[in-house]
Amino acid sequence: MPTVRKIAHEFLERRGLTTIFGNPGSNELPFLADLPASFTYVLGLHEGVVVGMADGYAQATGRPALVNLHAAAGSGNAMGALTNAVYSRSPLVLTAGQQVRSAIGLEAMLANVDATSLMRPLAGWSGEPSCPGDVPRSLAQAVFEAELRRRPTYLSVPYDDWSAEIDDNPVLDRAVRRGLSPDAAQLDDLARRLAAARNPVLVLGGDIDALGLFDRAVAFAEHFALPVWVAPSPHRLPFPNRHPLFRGVLPAGIGSVSSRLDGHDLILVLGAPVFRYHQHVPGPFLPDGAALVQVTDDPGEAARAPMGESLVAAAGPVLDGLLARLPAREAGETAFAPTPEPATGERALHPEQVFAALRETQPADTAYVVESTSTNSAWWRQMDLRRPGSYFWPAAGGLGFGMPAAVGVAMGLPGRPVVGVIGDGSANYGITALWTAAHYRVPVTFVILRNGTYGALRWFADLLGTTDVPGTEIPGLDFTAIAAGYGVPATTVSDVDDLRAQLKTAPAGPRLIQVDTEPTTP
Known part of the structure; x- marks a missing residue:
């Protein structure tokens, strides 16, 4: 019979998770043994660096990245970097070694006493298998949860589980797919509101670039001649910053955002929370006379927004649907803005x-x-x-x-x-x-x-x-x-x-x- 380790390696290989970012400890060695030749192990010298590398890799490739951490102490070292991965919505799959099952309750050295709680609330899902036979299913859940939620997940596995022999596992053939297309009525309503607006504006978030929608967002803004702001504190750039429709990056204060958007009667936000504020600048959430519609595939972002309407849907189908429903408008200026002369320093380079x-x-x-x-x-x-x-x-x-x-x-x-x-x-x-x-x-x-x-x-x-x-x-x-x-x-x-x-x-x-x-x- 195959071991848990063999089935886990095969599942990861089938899912394309063959690059492992890690800094191992003793509890992790049984998982890393007998890695197939198709796997690449990328060693980092600190767990925060390991997660940072995986975050960059996942964002660059658009695919989940596998991270291997050490028990409680190593996982704790990674938590600072994990905050960035959470808000960049990087689908990281964090695995960590755990003491042998018989030693967890004794709180032996390197036991992660409450492993499933350690990484919460940062991890979108965390788990520990109930028995060796549940390891492949739990690993699959960690991968699928990361893909579906677009948020890091965490799985703690007792290290004696990896060598256990189990029957061939049906998890190898599993597939989970995500689809959040708006219906025709929702698209019709949004198109009508945009067409009727006196001075609409588009606000784009980093998710637009992360989801591969950069060019489609540009095409939509140009088609309907919409001025474009980037949502505050962007982790990605969703629009060319010298484009004639580009207005800048919104500041990260409540009153500051409202003042920048003053004069617009409809604010369409795609791929961003509304909004991620930082420095406290009191003021109204929206300028007088303005309505806001947010499109996001994250139900949490939609639920916690303090103003406006939210449509939980994928941004791609929304962009495509609006392009098909709205007539083109005169664009005006088409030349990209020149860059100003750089400021110079007195004692060093500016x-x-x-x-x-x-x-x-x-x-x-x-x-x-x-x-x-x-x-x-x-x-x-x-x-x-x-x-x-x-x-x-x-x-x-x-x-x-x-x-x-x-x-x-x-x-x-x-x-x-x-x-x-x-x-x-x-x-x-x-x-x-x-x-x-x-x-x-x-x-x-x-x-x-x-x-x-x-x-x-x-x-x-x-x-x-x-x-x-x-x-x-x-x-x-x-x-x-x-x-x-x-x-x-x-x-x-x-x-x-x-x-x-x-x-x-x-x-x-x-x-x-x-x-x-x-x-x-x-």
């Missing part, structure tokens, strides 16, 4: 100079993984992103996403240039990703913006009137020396010409460029 150099030297299909909060405004002033999958950002704002996710995105998009733009404060949270990049020869460029501060914190200190707090300065960091220790070639640049020259070379593996920049605010 971040705009760095971003202008990236825009001028990197291929048009470059994928950027960005984790530099204090340079947000500089980023959007200088970049010109016109392709799907061009932008990745920590969806929950949890630091440590950028460097690992850049490795995962590069692994998921072979042949496409990948640049991680990382602040010096953020870089330290995921620094061990450098070792993985070096070990697996991942062709990724890390650009470290070094200003010696937690720039976003200084901005918040001004916003909150708390300018005398400690812990916002981080001087003396040398990322070139750190990178060399992990095996990544690195250099420091101090002027624009040198930066451009460095960026024009295509890396065969990973590289790191450290750039001293002047502090800025979001």
Whole structure:
């Protein structure tokens, strides 16, 4: 009879989950034994980095990614990175080893005492098999739940289960599919409302890019000549940011969003919550006279919205249905907006100079993984992103996403240039990703913006009137020396010409460029 391990490996192979991101402990070794040759194990040196790499890989490929963590302590180490995966709606399947069944109740070393509760409420589903024979079904449920919910799931498996022999399992032939198409009446009603609106506006969220709808969203906006805002704090870019219909990224405050949308009578939101606020800016949720309709495939997003109407449906069929029902309107201006001259720094390069150099030297299909909060405004002033999958950002704002996710995105998009733009404060949270990049020869460029501060914190200190707090300065960091220790070639640049020259070379593996920049605010 086959073992539980053999059936599990075969199920994962049939589902295409053959890349495992992990940092194993003793409890995980029985699962990892006898891996088929088709599997690839990607080792990370910290569990947060492991989840960050898997998050980037899942977003880049659009497919679930398999993560292998160690019991309670290792799973706990991963939870910070898991917050980003939750809000990017990445279908991660997290597996973790558990003590042998007879030792769990004794709370033996490395027992996960309440494994199913540990990762909640972050995990969309968590479980532990009731017996060895239930392991394949539980693993299948973890995979299907991740696919259906588009949210990480967590499965804890006692390590003595893997070698148990069981009958051939019907789970190998299972398939679960998702379909959320709106009906004709719903599409007719939405089309009528858009046609009747005096000044409608489209707000797009990161899900549009994640679901492969970037080009369809552009076609729809152009067809109906709709101005386009991007929902606050986007983890993906759903629309070209120099397009003549692009109006910008909405700020993350209640009153601020309302003021930006003032004058519009119908706000159509596709692929985003309404809205993910951050800094507290009181005000009305919507401007006077405005109605809002949200389209999302996440029932939770629809249920918790504080205003407007929500249609729980897939955005793709909605876009297609509206395109078929609405007549084209005159578009007006069709030329893409030029980028302004970059601001210059006095003591070091201004971040705009760095971003202008990236825009001028990197291929048009470059994928950027960005984790530099204090340079947000500089980023959007200088970049010109016109392709799907061009932008990745920590969806929950949890630091440590950028460097690992850049490795995962590069692994998921072979042949496409990948640049991680990382602040010096953020870089330290995921620094061990450098070792993985070096070990697996991942062709990724890390650009470290070094200003010696937690720039976003200084901005918040001004916003909150708390300018005398400690812990916002981080001087003396040398990322070139750190990178060399992990095996990544690195250099420091101090002027624009040198930066451009460095960026024009295509890396065969990973590289790191450290750039001293002047502090800025979001």
